Amino acid sequence: xxxxxxxxxxxxxxxxxxxxxxxxxxxxxxxxxxxxxxxxxxxxxxxxxxxxxxxxxxxxxxxxxxxxxxxxxxxxxxxxxxxxxxxxxxxxxxxxxxxxxxxxxxxxxxxxxxxxxxxxxxxxxxxxxxxxxxxxxxxxxxxxxxxxxxxxxxxxxxxxxxxxxxxxxxxxxxxxxxxxxxxxxxxxxxxxxxxxxxxxxxxxxxxxxxxxxxxxxxxxxxxxxxxxxxxxxxxxxxxxxxxxxxxxxxxxxx
Numbered sequence: 175x176x177x178x179x180x181x182x183x184x185x186x187x188x189x190x191x192x193x194x195x196x197x198x199x200x201x202x203x204x205x206x207x208x209x210x211x212x213x214x215x216x217x218x219x220x221x222x223x224x225x226x227x228x229x230x231x232x233x234x235x236x237x238x239x240x241x242x243x244x245x246x247x248x249x250x251x252x253x254x255x256x257x258x259x260x261x262x263x264x265x266x267x268x269x270x271x272x273x274x275x276x277x278x279x280x281x282x283x284x285x286x287x288x289x290x291x292x293x294x295x296x297x298x299x300x301x302x303x304x305x306x307x308x309x310x311x312x313x314x315x316x317x318x319x320x321x322x323x324x325x326x327x328x329x330x331x332x333x334x335x336x337x338x339x340x341x342x343x344x345x346x347x348x349x350x351x352x353x354x355x356x357x358x359x360x361x362x363x364x365x366x367x368x369x370x371x372x373x374x375x376x377x378x379x380x381x382x383x384x385x386x387x388x389x390x391x392x393x394x395x396x397x398x399x400x401x402x403x404x405x406x407x408x409x410x411x412x413x414x415x416x417x418x419x420x421x422x423x424x425x426x427x428x
Contacts, residue, residue, distance in 0.1 A: 196249070
């Protein structure tokens with residue numbers, strides 16, 4: 175499978191109508207027993223959120239996407255997972271399917287005010303990030319957090335794992351499974367960090383980072399284990415969605 179060669183200097187691939195995608199997610203989620211919990215940001219903006227509660231949960235999993243408005247595969251992967259409705263019976267789930275609605279409207283990484291929301295979680299300037307953090311603080315701790323992304327420069331799928339306590343990892347299994355549907359980025363260095371077999375395990379000391387992504391806030395406040403999944407934006411949209419869905423399924427199965 176070859177790259178499409180569209181993304182020269184930025185993302186120039188497919189766009190999605192985010193309002194339509196979120197409407198589909200809301201309709202199917204509520205039909206399947208999810209509880210909606212909108213996150214109010216700057217009026218009239220709301221960030222959608224959902225909770226699927228189980229009677230005897232063994233794990234709590236948080237799943238978010240749509241923090242960059244030029245990464246359509248994440249919300250589409252969430253829609254596919256919600257439509258499948260094959261969630262484990264022993265897992266409580268929290269879902270944020272689009273953290274940057276105004277970015278999708280403009281088809282750009284940043285929100286309408288020009289903030290990269292995935293650099294906002296240490297100094298909370300953006301309305302969306304402040305509202306999201308306020309909502310997260312009202313939730314219990316999570317066993318695992320999953321953040322879905324794309325990378326327009328990547329030559330294949332890769333992932334970041336934050337796991338300072340060396341808990342059992344799903345990273346290698348995710349790479350093995352995703353390799354059946356999408357190329358893997360096997361570069362020895364990805365985004366300036368050492369990588370091995372499509373896996374980046376960065377230094378997890380938040381004090382060393384002047385700007386925090388969502389995953390660092392989660393690691394500092396809500397979980398000790400997170401994955402950031404990066405689909406390669408210069409491949410067909412269906413391939414990217416399949417890559418993200420495949421990887422999430424591995425984590426869900428435990």
